[in-house]
Amino acid sequence: MHLIATLGSALAIALSIKNIGFLILGCFVGLIVGVLPGLGPVFGVALFLPLTFNLPVDSSLILLSAIYAATAYGDGITSILLNVPGGPSGVAVTFDGYPMTRMGKAGMALGALAGSALVGDIIGITALITIAPALANFSLQLGPAEYFSLCLFGLAMVAMISKGKGQTVKGLLLGCLGLVISFIGRDVITGSVRFTFGSSFLEDGVSFVSASIGLFALSQAFILAEEGGSIAGDHVLVSKPWAGVAAAFRYWYVTIRSAIIGVFLSMMPGIGITTSSFLSYMVEQRTSKNPESYGEGNIRGVIAPQAASNATASGELIPALSLGIPSGATSAIFIAALTLHGLRPGLDFFTSGGDKVNAVFAGMFCAALVFFIVGMTCTPLFAKVTKLPNSILVPIITILCFTGSFALRNDVQDLVLTVIFGIIGYFFFKHKWPVQCIVLGMVLGALAESNFHRALQISSGSFGIFLTRPVSLILILVILVMLVLTYLSDPLKKLKRQHV
Amino acid sequence: MVFNIGRKGCSALSIEAHQSPKMSSGTIDLIMVAIVCLFFAVIFVMSFFLSKTAGMVPKLISGLGLILCIIQAVQALRNMKAGTRQGEDDEKDNAHEGVRWYLHLLLVALYIVCFIMFGFIVATLAYLTLVPNLLGHKKWVTNIIFAVVTTGIVYYSFVNWFYVRLPLGLLFSNFF
Structure with missing residues (x-):
């Protein structure tokens, strides 16, 4: 009853004519920012934050919520069409989304993306309204040792989902590479400068945005330039977006399971959309009867990461709004927005926030519906991008890569960084190394290192803390068991066949 | 707008590239x-x-x-x-019909140099006019229209909507 009453009140606020305008504007901005390579929700929300100063509180919260929710969906569009994730959350969608495009099923994949994003968002918002306090309390029980193990768990899982024989070692290797890259710059604990080779530019660290644009977008431009022709080639674009939406509901267990994983992980600071989308993909692949079909254009490989991404986007606001603790960069900016409007996040916000709380719920909920409608309407248009000749598409991608990379810090050196990572990405993609592991290593580097040191401080320098804390021990055991199973799976299958 | 580029539309650069050892x-x-x-x-x-x-x-x-x-x-x-x-x-x-990555990299490097020297607009206009041609799309008029329209849209959206200051270039910054 509480949920229905809250949603009713939220809808009443959102459906005023003024707020519908902000809702649609937020969705369009979110979709555009999401589609542009490298520009994620942080960029979109941060960019529009100054514009909300003069707006009423409810309108500004609706605008920011709509941008936030639509960006998580927009990130997946280019992942499907161009194999270029609009942001880190779109990386896992590329695994099966792009092969579907290659098969001429771009429309269907985009439909599945919209359907799963809608369901993921609704589940995330439902969690935001109902189970926020309980889950937020659970995340508070996790200490530094658990966070460190969780980082290792995230990295190991991503390495293990990498397709093909011998890919796990490559995945782990690239995960370590990502971690080491994240160590460049100022140390998170002592503040001392390390591994900069005398460059003042590197003192702030390797820009994650420039690196991910290079690894995923520019490298694709190099590959597409080599291939010639067009992405979809001679395939006829079977534009069946509604069949994709139907698939998101037909595989309801995939959608709901992934959304729940997304909500659960959104409670944990720093884990974020990227990890949740990877993890949900891995869960689906591992539990599937045909795991080898993943990575070859399996529609469940699109549904799972997108449902998790959108559920995480909504769920990230749970600890941010109820405890004032951001679980990611975007929710941190959201807290800043609340503070700018004289609101204090925390228990007070929920107990005495009134209309403001409902404005956030309304923004997220209606944004889900609006980006679904916009997405479905424009899907045939989006799908036509794949028929553009690469000679036209490559220069556009390259220009967007450099403009996006330059936009964040207004520094030309970021362009050079993008090129370096573009070359690295090109070789790794070309020779089928799991590039996504580098990105995950870079995301988790600072979090893993700071929690490692905190755990050691608590235990007075004893490494035993990682094995004596139950959650940490379980995570480490799961990693070990999964690693062993990965290597034993082939001999076990052979044994089974011999018995048969 | 329909761009008619066939898979045969390769540049001289790519023909040279096909002969490299593997x-x-x-x-x-x-x-x-x-x-x-x-x-x-x-x-x-x-x-x-x-x-x-x-x-x-x-x-x-x-x-x-x-x-x-x-x-x-x-x-x-x-x-x-x-x-x-x-x-x-x-x-x-590895079968390909376009240009080798290092040749594309060379074009990208030239773009960055122009980006610094002449600013976003000039560099992007030049890049978007020349690169489609080198990648096989030989229609000059279409390429120029494509370059002008794309540069305009990207510049306008980044400057006016996202408030990103795109560089004027070392040569032009003194005049504006």
Whole structure:
């Protein structure tokens, strides 16, 4: 009853004519920012934050919520069409989304993306309204040792989902590479400068945005330039977006399971959309009867990461709004927005926030519906991008890569960084190394290192803390068991066949 | 707008590129492992010159990276001995009709130099006019219209909607 009453009140606020305008504007901005390579929700929300100063509180919260929710969906569009994730959350969608495009099923994949994003968002918002306090309390029980193990768990899982024989070692290797890259710059604990080779530019660290644009977008431009022709080639674009939406509901267990994983992980600071989308993909692949079909254009490989991404986007606001603790960069900016409007996040916000709380719920909920409608309407248009000749598409991608990379810090050196990572990405993609592991290593580097040191401080320098804390021990055991199973799976299958 | 480019629309650059020799996937894997290994080794050595706190995790991770490099190198050597099937697959994957990556990289490098010297608008206009032509889309008029429209849209949206200051270039910044 509480949920229905809250949603009713939220809808009443959102459906005023003024707020519908902000809702649609937020969705369009979110979709555009999401589609542009490298520009994620942080960029979109941060960019529009100054514009909300003069707006009423409810309108500004609706605008920011709509941008936030639509960006998580927009990130997946280019992942499907161009194999270029609009942001880190779109990386896992590329695994099966792009092969579907290659098969001429771009429309269907985009439909599945919209359907799963809608369901993921609704589940995330439902969690935001109902189970926020309980889950937020659970995340508070996790200490530094658990966070460190969780980082290792995230990295190991991503390495293990990498397709093909011998890919796990490559995945782990690239995960370590990502971690080491994240160590460049100022140390998170002592503040001392390390591994900069005398460059003042590197003192702030390797820009994650420039690196991910290079690894995923520019490298694709190099590959597409080599291939010639067009992405979809001679395939006829079977534009069946509604069949994709139907698939998101037909595989309801995939959608709901992934959304729940997304909500659960959104409670944990720093884990974020990227990890949740990877993890949900891995869960689906591992539990599937045909795991080898993943990575070859399996529609469940699109549904799972997108449902998790959108559920995480909504769920990230749970600890941010109820405890004032951001679980990611975007929710941190959201807290800043609340503070700018004289609101204090925390228990007070929920107990005495009134209309403001409902404005956030309304923004997220209606944004889900609006980006679904916009997405479905424009899907045939989006799908036509794949028929553009690469000679036209490559220069556009390259220009967007450099403009996006330059936009964040207004520094030309970021362009050079993008090129370096573009070359690295090109070789790794070309020779089928799991590039996504580098990105995950870079995301988790600072979090893993700071929690490692905190755990050691608590235990007075004893490494035993990682094995004596139950959650940490379980995570480490799961990693070990999964690693062993990965290597034993082939001999076990052979044994089974011999018995048969 | 319909762009009629067939798969035959290759530039002279690409024809030259097709004649380059190919390496087996095992050899390429080994080269890549060696480069990554070198990077880990540099970080591993450098971390000994840092304070205990700042160097501990980089030392552990780069050490682990070195071990994984050895495992991967052994695996690559085994694959090389096992046969050439993988190599044949790669050869199929490497079939291409456009321009080689390093030639495209050269164009990208030229774009960055122009970006710094002449600013976003001039560099982008030049890049978008020339590159489609080099990649096989030989219609100059269409390319110029495409360049002007795309540059305009990107410039307007980034400057007016996203409030990103795109550079005027070292040569023009004194005049504006």
